[in-house]
Amino acid sequence: MEKKTLQMVFTTQGGSTMTISVNDPKSNLTDNEVKSAMEELITLGVFTSSTGDPIAKKSAQIITQTTQELSLA
Numbered sequence: 001m002e003k004k005t006l007q008m009v010f011t012t013q014g015g016s017t018m019t020i021s022v023n024d025p026k027s028n029l030t031d032n033e034v035k036s037a038m039e040e041l042i043t044l045g046v047f048t049s050s051t052g053d054p055i056a057k058k059s060a061q062i063i064t065q066t067t068q069e070l071s072l073a
Helices: 031-044
Strands: 002-012 017-023 054-066
Touching (some): 002 031, 031 054
Antiparallel strands (some): 002 017, 002 054
C-alpha cells in the first residue's frame, strides 16, 4: 500500500518553522499550485502556532510511504 502526503513548511513570525500536511494530494499537483496555495494560506492568516503566524514559504515536498503487509500465518 502506498500513501502520499504533501508537506508545506513555513517560517513563522518567531523565526521557527511550522508544517502543514495534506494527505493524498492530487497526483498531478504542480510546483506553482503549491506555491499559490502556500501564499494564500499566509495571506488568509487561518493558521497560527506558538511562535506566531506563518510569514514566508520555506519548503514543500511530497512524501511517499510504502507499507508492505507481512503474513504471520
